[in-house]
Amino acid sequence: xxxxxxxxxxxxxxxxxxxxxxxxxxxxxxxxxxxxxxxxxxxxxxxxxxxxxxxxxxxxxxxxxxxxxxxxxxxxxxxxxxxxxxxxxxxxxxxxxxxxxxxxxxxxxxxxxxxxxxxxxxxxxxxxxxxxxxxxxxxxxxxxxxxxxxxxxxxxxxxxxxxxxxxxxxxxxxxxxxxxxxxxxxxxxxxxxxxxxxxxxxxxxxxxxxxxxxxxxxxxxxxxxxxxxxxxxxxxxxxxxxxxxxxxxxxxxxxxxxxxxxxxxxxxxxxxxxxxxxxxxxxxxxxxxxxxxxxxxxxxxxxxxxxxxxxxxxxxxxxxxxxxxxxxxxxxxx
Amino acid sequence: xxxxxxxxxxxxxxxxxxxxxxxxxxxxxxxxxxxxxxxxxxxxxxxxxxxxxxxxxxxxxxxxxxxxxxxxxxxxxxxxxxxxxxxxxxxxxxxxxxxxxxxxxxxxxxxxxxxxxxxxxxxxxxxxxxxxxxxxxxxxxxxxxxxxxxxxxxxxxxxxxxxxxxxxxxxxxxxxxxxxxxxxxxxxxxxxxxxxxxxxxxxxxxxxxxxxxxxxxxxxxxxxxxxxxxxxxxxxxxxxxxxxxx
Numbered sequence: 001x002x003x004x005x006x007x008x009x010x011x012x013x014x015x016x017x018x019x020x021x022x023x024x025x026x027x028x029x030x031x032x033x034x035x036x037x038x039x040x041x042x043x044x045x046x047x048x049x050x051x052x053x054x055x056x057x058x059x060x061x062x063x064x065x066x067x068x069x070x071x072x073x074x075x076x077x078x079x080x081x082x083x084x085x086x087x088x089x090x091x092x093x094x095x096x097x098x099x100x101x102x103x104x105x106x107x108x109x110x111x112x113x114x115x116x117x118x119x120x121x122x123x124x125x126x127x128x129x130x131x132x133x134x135x136x137x138x139x140x141x142x143x144x145x146x147x148x149x150x151x152x153x154x155x156x157x158x159x160x161x162x163x164x165x166x167x168x169x170x171x172x173x174x175x176x177x178x179x180x181x182x183x184x185x186x187x188x189x190x191x192x193x194x195x196x197x198x199x200x201x202x203x204x205x206x207x208x209x210x211x212x213x214x215x216x217x218x219x220x221x222x223x224x225x226x227x228x229x230x231x232x233x234x235x236x237x238x239x240x241x242x243x244x245x246x247x248x249x250x251x252x253x254x255x256x257x258x259x260x261x262x263x264x265x266x267x268x269x270x271x272x273x274x275x276x277x278x279x280x281x282x283x284x285x286x287x288x289x290x291x292x293x294x295x296x297x298x299x300x301x302x303x304x305x306x307x308x309x310x311x312x313x314x315x316x317x318x319x320x321x322x323x324x325x326x327x328x329x330x331x332x333x334x
Numbered sequence: 335x336x337x338x339x340x341x342x343x344x345x346x347x348x349x350x351x352x353x354x355x356x357x358x359x360x361x362x363x364x365x366x367x368x369x370x371x372x373x374x375x376x377x378x379x380x381x382x383x384x385x386x387x388x389x390x391x392x393x394x395x396x397x398x399x400x401x402x403x404x405x406x407x408x409x410x411x412x413x414x415x416x417x418x419x420x421x422x423x424x425x426x427x428x429x430x431x432x433x434x435x436x437x438x439x440x441x442x443x444x445x446x447x448x449x450x451x452x453x454x455x456x457x458x459x460x461x462x463x464x465x466x467x468x469x470x471x472x473x474x475x476x477x478x479x480x481x482x483x484x485x486x487x488x489x490x491x492x493x494x495x496x497x498x499x500x501x502x503x504x505x506x507x508x509x510x511x512x513x514x515x516x517x518x519x520x521x522x523x524x525x526x527x528x529x530x531x532x533x534x535x536x537x538x539x540x541x542x543x544x545x546x547x548x549x550x551x552x553x554x555x556x557x558x559x560x561x562x563x564x565x566x567x568x569x570x571x572x573x574x575x576x577x578x579x580x
Binding site for chain 1: 362363366367437457458459460489501502503504507523
């Protein structure tokens with residue numbers, strides 16, 4: 001297997017749907033936004049960077065997933081772990097793995113449960129970066145370089161990372177590699193309290209990386225470290241007569257308030273360019289109930305399932321088309 | 335220090351406060367810069383045998399403000415343009431991060447210089463101000479020139495070797511490394527306490543400090559001599575030991 005080439009960053013925007021609270025629908029959102037973008041003719045690369053592999057399980061048949069995971073530790077392994085293993089073993093740079101082609105416009109770099117081992121190493125690599133050690137920079141940028149080459153070779157227009165629900169070293173390196181991030185927010189109390197801490201965590205990551213890069217040697221490869229907030233997406237609220245129910249309407253206004261005060265204000269204080277002047281809600285996804293679960297079982301987008309009413313499927317389709325069009329508009333200016 | 339008959343305007347003072355504010359905003363980063371140097375230099379096996387102690391300090395924002403005011407008054411007095419901006423502050427003022435290496439006697443500088451240059455090269459630091467011995471003493475000047483360290487005459491009466499380094503070509507941050515003997519350090523500290531930020535008004539104090547510089551120079555020579563004597567004696571003993579019949 002060939003080593004990943006360290007070359008210039010490709011122009012395809014990299015995004016992450018990020019919230020360290022679990023169960024807010026990150027993976028579902030990522031898959032459906034990607035599917036909507038692919039439908040509009042954009043080539044999308046999905047990177048399953050969550051050791052739980054939810055994204056890979058969503059899109060790939062169980063037997064294939066099992067086979068991928070069985071082989072991943074071997075020389076011919078084809079998961080993200082297979083690629084990054086040489087970094088951990090100190091035997092070289094990341095190795096190139098082929099993306100799995102889902103359809104003409106949708107590609108996947110499959111995840112791996114063993115990615116937790118790489119995450120542990122990332123803690124050490126981060127400390128090395130603080131000490132200006134080139135080894136640290138090589139490791140910190142390994143996944144970014146893999147994504148870069150795959151995106152170039154497959155002529156990708158958008159890259160989406162799927163993150164696990166935590167604030168660990170892996171997510172830190174992913175967010176610092178992203179050009180943009182979206183926050184999914186579920187309508188519950190825990191989700192609200194997660195949002196309250198999110199902005200501060202991001203500020204810490206971004207400013208730490210700013211310090212690291214300002215002092216890094218010239219030959220160190222760096223992550224961009226400036227993820228722009230693209231907007232938030234409230235999810236899974238119930239509606240009645242087309243409007244959120246009373247209970248959810250209250251949550252929705254509270255989410256907006258917390259995103260504004262605890263994310264937007266906090267990020268802008270660090271760097272005004274991290275939050276462009278635009279509405280912070282980029283779209284919304286109501287509770288599509290059976291559509292979501294069925295889509296996950298079938299490994300397709302919500303509007304492509306056979307359950308639910310055509311009207312509900314159409315509604316789901318429109319929600320994601322709206323979000324994906326906004327993403328195109330806000331990232332590429334099209 | 336020359337006294338100026340110029341005064342700074344509110345706009346000029348605001349510019350200086352902006353610069354100091356910019357420095358304050360970056361102090362954490364500069365502290366990291368020093369921490370990285372500390373991790374490299376303290377206990378380094380190349381340096382350890384020759385070094386007495388090391389000091390690390392980030393410039394006090396108040397002292398920076400005084401320095402900038404002095405610089406601005408000087409340029410104004412000379413009818414020149416004050417060129418320091420937020421963009422070039424960290425490149426123009428080189429001692430915002432400072433590392434001082436103290437040693438016992440002058441001759442140790444040769445080994446210390448080699449070690450410092452090796453550490454900086456191995457760790458990918460850029461040297462923008464090559465080692466320069468600032469000295470007022472003619473004899474020391476010859477010594478430094480002989481071991482490959484350029485010299486610069488100083489009006490102030492101390493001897494110290496300076497390096498200016500930066501972590502990369504990108505960010506514009508710089509740090510100053512100073513190497514001097516403990517005797518020079520004593521002189522420097524006394525001078526700093528009495529004559530900083532403004533020269534003492536007591537002329538006797540100023541005079542005594544000049545005398546102290548000469549005593550310091552003699553002191554450094556004496557310490558060198560003590561170590562040379564011991565080295566010669568050791569060599570003599572070894573020669574005797576290895577060839578008992580001679």
